Amino acid sequence: xxxxxxxRFVAGAxxxxxxxxxxxxxxxxxxxxxxxxxxxxxxxxxxxARPAAKPAARGWTVPRTADGKPDLQGLWTNATVTPLxxxxxxxxxxxxxxxxxxxxxxxxDEQARADAERGTPAAAGGDTTAAPARRSAIxxxxxxxxxxxxxxxENSRSSIIIGPSGKLPHTPETVQRLAANREYERxxxxxGPEFRDNIERCLAWITSGPPMLPTFYNNxxxxxxxxxxxxxxxxxxxxxxxxxxxxxxxxxxxxxxWMGDSxxxxxxxxxxxxxxxxxxxxxxxxxxxxxSGIAPNNDKMKVTERFxxxxxxxxxxxxxxxxxxIYTGPWSGEIPMKATDEPLYEYACHEGNYAMHDIxxxxxxxxxxxxxxxxxx
Amino acid sequence: xxxxxxSIVAGAxxxxxxxxVLAHHAFQAEFDANRPVTLRGTVTKxxxxxxxxxxxxxxKEADGKITSWMIEAxxxxxxxxxxxxxxxxxxxxxxxxxxxxxxxxxxxxxxRDVTLPDGRTLFMGSSGTGAPGxxxxxxxxx
Numbered sequence: 001x002x003x004x005x006x007x008r009f010v011a012g013a014x015x016x017x018x019x020x021x022x023x024x025x026x027x028x029x030x031x032x033x034x035x036x037x038x039x040x041x042x043x044x045x046x047x048x049a050r051p052a053a054k055p056a057a058r059g060w061t062v063p064r065t066a067d068g069k070p071d072l073q074g075l076w077t078n079a080t081v082t083p084l085x086x087x088x089x090x091x092x093x094x095x096x097x098x099x100x101x102x103x104x105x106x107x108x109d110e111q112a113r114a115d116a117e118r119g120t121p122a123a124a125g126g127d128t129t130a131a132p133a134r135r136s137a138i139x140x141x142x143x144x145x146x147x148x149x150x151x152x153x154e155n156s157r158s159s160i161i162i163g164p165s166g167k168l169p170h171t172p173e174t175v176q177r178l179a180a181n182r183e184y185e186r187x188x189x190x191x192g193p194e195f196r197d198n199i200e201r202c203l204a205w206i207t208s209g210p211p212m213l214p215t216f217y218n219n220x221x222x223x224x225x226x227x228x229x230x231x232x233x234x235x236x237x238x239x240x241x242x243x244x245x246x247x248x249x250x251x252x253x254x255x256x257x258w259m260g261d262s263x264x265x266x267x268x269x270x271x272x273x274x275x276x277x278x279x280x281x282x283x284x285x286x287x288x289x290x291x292s293g294i295a296p297n298n299d300k301m302k303v304t305e306r307f308x309x310x311x312x313x314x315x316x317x318x319x320x321x322x323x324x325x326i327y328t329g330p331w332s333g334e335i336p337m338k339a340t341d342e343p344l345y346e347y348a349c350h351e352g353n354y355a356m357h358d359i360x361x362x363x364x365x366x367x368x369x370x371x372x373x374x375x376x377x
Numbered sequence: 378x379x380x381x382x383x384s385i386v387a388g389a390x391x392x393x394x395x396x397x398v399l400a401h402h403a404f405q406a407e408f409d410a411n412r413p414v415t416l417r418g419t420v421t422k423x424x425x426x427x428x429x430x431x432x433x434x435x436x437k438e439a440d441g442k443i444t445s446w447m448i449e450a451x452x453x454x455x456x457x458x459x460x461x462x463x464x465x466x467x468x469x470x471x472x473x474x475x476x477x478x479x480x481x482x483x484x485x486x487x488x489r490d491v492t493l494p495d496g497r498t499l500f501m502g503s504s505g506t507g508a509p510g511x512x513x514x515x516x517x518x519x
Contacts, residue, residue, distance in 0.1 A: 147455045190406060197403075202428070217455040235454065237428075345454040352426030354447070354485065358407045362480030 062269055062309050067227045070269045070309045075344060076337040078212065078317065079149030079219035081105070084286050084333070086159035086166025099152045147217035153336060154314075160213065160333040168286055169328040177294050178284065184294065190363035193356055197283075199237075200356060202349035204258045204282055208239040210275045210303040211285075211319035211333060220344045221337070230264060230271065237349040243273050253277050253299070260303070271307040278303070285321065297325035313339040404477075407449075408487050412478040416446055416486065420470040425453050425463040432466060432488065434474070448474050448488040 063071040081103055086092070094102065159166040170178070188195050198204040206213040212221070212234070220235040232241040243264040251261045253276070260278035264271055280298040301323040310316045320332040404410075418434030430450040435443050450456065453463075466472065473492040479485035 146451075147458065196406075200403075200406075217452055342458055345457060347427050347452070347454055349428050352424060352431065353428060354431065355407050355429065355449070358479045358481055358483070358485055361483075362407060362409075365481045 060312050065225060065227075069225070069227075069266060070271070071225065072223045072230065072271065072307055072309060072315060073225050074223060075340050075342065076221045076223065076315055077149070077219050077340045077342070078214045078221070078335045078337045079147065080151060080153050080160075080214055080335065081148055082153040082157065082160060084160045084213060085168060086161065090158040090166070092158060092162070092164070092166060093156045094152070094158045098158070099156065102152045102158075103150060147219075149214070149219065153334075154338075155334060155336055157334070160335055162332050162334055169331050170326065171328050174284075174296075174326045177296075181294050190359050193360065196356065196359065198281070200353075200359070202237055202353065205234075205236045205239070206285070207236040208234040208241060208259055209319075210241075210260065210262070210273070210278075210305055211321060212305075212317070213285075213333075214335070218345075218347060220340065220342060222344045230273075233344060235344050235347050238347045243271075250274075250276055256280070256298075258282060260301075267306075269308060273305040273307070275303045275305070276301070284326070296323070298323065300324055301326075310336070404487065407479060408477040409480045410477055412480075414474075414476060414478050414486050416448075416474045416476075418446060418472065418474070420466045420468050420472060421445070422468065423463050423466055427452060427454070430456060432472075432474075432491075434472065444484060446474075446484040446486060448476065448486055448491075450488050450491075 065071045065073075090098075153160065157166075161167065185195075190196060193201060205215060207215050207219060212232075215236060218235040222233040224231040224233070228244070228246045230243040230245065232243070233239075234241065239259065241259055241262060243262040245264045245266075247265070248263070250263055255261070256277055256279040258279050258281075260275040262273050262275040264273040266272070278298045278301050280295040282296075282298065284296050301321070303322075304320045306316075306318040308316045308318075315337040316334065317337045318332065318334045320330050321327070322330045416434065416436050418436040420432060421435055422433040424431040424433065424447075430453045432448040432450055434446050434448060436446055437443055456462075471493075474486065474488050474490070475492070476486040476489040
């Protein structure tokens with residue numbers, strides 16, 4: 001393996017680890033209504049201090065808009081150190097000790113402090129050949145560049161995905177297609193910009209979804225609400241989701257949008273959003289940002305999201321993904337989105353994307369070197 | 378290297394299972410892990426742009442020749458939240474950068490670590506993140 005393929009290998013390895021252990025038949029588990037605790041038998045005693053979803057706090061009532069609907073407006077974050085898929089061997093609910101360990105591992109500030117305690121590299125200048133005294137475990141970037149949040153999900157789950165396995169229920173065919181994709185990407189790492197991930201191309205991030213999932217940083221959302229529209233401003237990457245509440249039917253399936261076509265309605269105090277007509281170029285959830293290998297078939301993809309205001313500082317966000325072309329059955333996840341007082345900053349993704357030029361010209365340099373039969377040091 | 382890579386894979390799987398790649402772009406696609414660089418230079422400009430901020434520095438080589446480098450930093454949004462602004466590294470500031478050169482051989486490098494001449498590592502102080510302007514309440518007594 002060349003060193004520069006490590007990053008891709010990591011993604012592949014994570015993916016493989018996820019798909020290898022997925023049972024072929026996964027019972028679908030729809031999210032329980034917010035406030036309902038997990039079955040007592042499934043929850044270790046130690047986790048009871050952190051309820052699965054906060055019931056309404058005493059003395060707190062759901063704030064409402066002028067038309068009487070729950071007010072979801074404000075700034076929210078879904079940053080978490082809890083992974084999308086459940087680590088192998090982990091139980092559905094983590095103990096307090098496991099959550100503390102997860103937070104310590106995932107906390108970049110903790111890592112920064114640990115780095116500092118090990119000693120900083122020599123500050124002597126002018127030497128352009130010396131190897132750094134230490135290396136980051138994550139993509140060779142200092143901890144300062146990351147902002148994954150400090151906390152595990154407060155529902156005490158060991159993964160965002162809920163249900164018995166906590167894994168993406170890929171079909172055997174999907175596993176093969178993902179393997180084929182990895183091989184395709186190995187052979188065509190950067191033939192042109194269209195061969196790179198959607199995120200590098202500033203086209204789509206998992207943060208906007210749907211489902212809306214956390215990423216490395218800037219996991220901030222701002223929700224605006226009127227009687228007939230909910231708009232979600234997504235910091236990454238400057239996206240706005242428009243959820244129409246006017247009862248109109250979905251747009252034509254001939255029109256495929258990156259974030260699909262979202263229609264919402266209220267079920268009691270829960271905003272339920274159904275999204276279809278998602279562009280297949282979005283790629284696989286948890287399987288890469290979407291490159292020009294073998295795109296998933298998203299013709300039948302449907303995402304159902306449920307937004308419930310469960311506390312002054314919490315929207316319980318639940319989602320179910322259906323796509324029989326990729327999954328053996330529906331799968332669901334839950335993230336308590338927390339109120340934040342941090343402003344949402346503009347993320348004009350392509351204003352200075354030097355990286356794309358560097359990546360493409362780097363690939364050309366690799367090819368030239370290979371043609372000359374030279375091996376770089 | 379083999380051990381390092383194994384660690385990278387294990388660590389990344391552990392913490393980034395829900396994340397498709399390792400940064401806005403994959404580090405290994407842009408930078409060459411076999412070309413580590415240590416650069417002592419004077420800041421000439423801070424490009425405060427997404428998806429990554431870039432720090433421009435002039436590096437004086439051993440023979441006195443000045444070479445300009447561009448150092449890739451993090452996303453400005455996150456840096457700003459940590460108390461780091463466009464003005465935190467004013468032109469004329471001297472910094473030491475440890476990182477990796479771009480695969481294309483240009484004078485671009487990622488800013489793996491940024492250190493001040495007195496040895497203080499930028500962002501990684503003993504309290505909070507150590508970022509300029511960072512609130513020092515993160516550590517008891519800090």
